[in-house]
Amino acid sequence: MEARWAVILVVAVLCCVWITGCKAARHMNDVRQVSYTSDAGSILPELQWHEEIIITKDNISLIRNGRTPDTEINEGTWELAVDEQEVAALFEQLEAIDRSTIKRIEPDSPLDGGNIESYTVVYAGERTFSLMYDPGTTYTDGKLIVDPIEAFLQNLSLPVEAAARYK
Numbered sequence: 001m002e003a004r005w006a007v008i009l010v011v012a013v014l015c016c017v018w019i020t021g022c023k024a025a026r027h028m029n030d031v032r033q034v035s036y037t038s039d040a041g042s043i044l045p046e047l048q049w050h051e052e053i054i055i056t057k058d059n060i061s062l063i064r065n066g067r068t069p070d071t072e073i074n075e076g077t078w079e080l081a082v083d084e085q086e087v088a089a090l091f092e093q094l095e096a097i098d099r100s101t102i103k104r105i106e107p108d109s110p111l112d113g114g115n116i117e118s119y120t121v122v123y124a125g126e127r128t129f130s131l132m133y134d135p136g137t138t139y140t141d142g143k144l145i146v147d148p149i150e151a152f153l154q155n156l157s158l159p160v161e162a163a164a165r166y167k
Contacts, residue, residue, distance in 0.1 A: 031091035033122040042113035049073045078162040093148045094121055099129050107136030119149050
């Protein structure tokens with residue numbers, strides 16, 4: 001009879017460990033931040049920009065800089081309106097993605113010029129997953145990350161002073 005209780009106790013402990021382990025793994029995929037960056041390609045130096053949009057659960061920032069002192073870029077830092085439900089939906093969608101299927105595909109020969117865009121997702125524990133789109137670079141299943149972020153960005157309401165990239 002004691003052996004039976006010992007087996008039940010071991011099974012109960014294993015179930016608790018399994019349940020706790022699954023919960024911890026699930027929380028490791030919690031998205032903490034999403035960043036989109038864009039850099040101008042081969043254009044006049046005064047027209048080149050670096051732009052970053054940072055999305056957290058309670059804050060969205062747009063940071064834009066020119067590359068030269070005589071820049072024609074509308075520079076600044078702007079805080080954008082946050083719709084917490086839309087941010088939560090974006091984060092939830094990104095949390096469900098199996099990142100193991102996403103692989104970078106380099107072009108056979110590097111391309112000159114063109115903008116560079118990157119998408120970075122920061123997870124719990126400060127783990128990151130980034131896609132950097134240099135000219136000619138693609139990713140298998142990259143749209144799983146890019147499409148939801150792009151859709152979210154297109155729905156942002158930019159302040160009037162931030163709407164135009166150029167002065």
